[in-house]
Amino acid sequence: MMVSGEHEILFKNVMLGDVWVCGGQSNMALPLSAATNAKEEIAAANYPDIRLYSCPTFTTQLPLEDFPGKGKPWRACTPATVRGFSAVGYFFGRNLFQEFNIPIGLINSSCGGTAIELWMSKECLRKEPEAKPVIDIFEKACFKYPVGPVMLNKGQLLNGLFDALNGLYNGMINPIMPFAIKGVIWYQGEANAERAYPYRKLLPLMIKCWRENWGQGNFPFLLVQLANLGAPPAEPASVTRQSCWSELREAQLLAAENVSNCGMAVTIDVGEAGDLHPPNKQDVGARLAIAARKVAYGQDIVHSGPVYREMKKSGNKIILKFKNVGGGLVARGGRLKHFAIAAKDKNFVWADAVIQQNTVVVSSNMVNEPVAVRYAWAGNPEGCNLYNEESLPATPFRTDDWPGSKCL
DSSP states (O other): OEEOSSSOEEOOSOOOSEEEEEEESHHHHOBGGGSTTHHHHHHTOOEEEEEEEEOOOEEOSSOOSSOGGGOOOOEEEOHHHHTTSBHHHHHHHHHHHHHHOSOEEEEEEEOTTOOGGGGSOHHHHTTOGGGHHHHHHHHHHGGGSOSSOEEOOHHHHHTTGGGSTTHHIIIIIGGGTTSOOSEEEEEOOGGGGGGHHHHHHHHHHHHHHHHHHHTSOSOOEEEEOOOOOSSOOSSOOOGGGOOHHHHHHHHHHHHHHHSTTEEEEOOTTSOBTTBSSOSOOHHHHHHHHHHHHHHTTOOOSOOSOOEEEEEEEETTEEEEEEEOOTTOEEETTSSOOSEEEEOTTOOEEEOEEEEETTEEEEEOTTOSSOOEEEESOSSOOTTOOEEETTSOBOOOEESOOOOOSSOO
């Protein structure tokens, strides 16, 4: 491409395609070299029409208009360039490229161990009362930080240098905001799990503020719901023993369902009990791409696993209805697991659950007058197995709205 004027500038190897921002914390940042079958995946990653850009990790009090030194250049996807790039981002982009055969650009702007507040401007946070404690911390802490940009390394991150809360937004999001994008994929939430209830407001607020500040309309925003982690539960979660990760997943589901032009990849079946960073990022990227095909590209496909819609009581049973059932509900590997039921005393017991005509009928001989059901309501509901025929897992859910006790 030749740009002419007082001077002529020739740009070579220019691509026209769709650009996606890959944001979040460590599970988005996890490189392809740490993913399942990394050696084989890296060797096969010859996609010159997929372009990669990694934002330098800057924190700053004042918003950057561009990265110091203009940052690193775009690079074509090759085994040499992709090994350190976001595995989720790469698998997402690869799936889109294989589906549409158009150039795909991926901007990785992620940083491990970061709460959602760090990715929002102070002006945005001021709009939400739930964020006031964070703003107060910022006001007290910001005097310790240089006004100009500071590039962070791993040691600085672990030592908490980025406590000035909109520092990463200023240093890693603001510089890319003029760039034309197709949408965002977002994998974050682990750092907010102990404050899951405020996340219900903070996640939609962040999406709203990014869209407003980017100035490119209501672009698609695709979420990754947190994967399973920790020891499988011996008994159902009661109101006094709720899982913070379950409540965080619920906040993510609420955003996906209620914020326009959003989608979500459910990953309740691809985590590992003892690993906060499960290496199976292939399924994560593939499910994000399925959501993108529907939300961003308008394909008429089943883009999600079953999502709880409504319940009705029938004697000592509760009948559950779902949307996104696709070709039908499936109990993968045998009878349904990880359903629990409770009466108005709020004490949950494991339940019998069966699929009947694309509903799930839940009951227990220990509960004569049930009022609530929960499915996969635990940090690691190992073996939860409700899917649709399209092999997409149901999101964990609960039918009650009883208040939690610890994830406030």
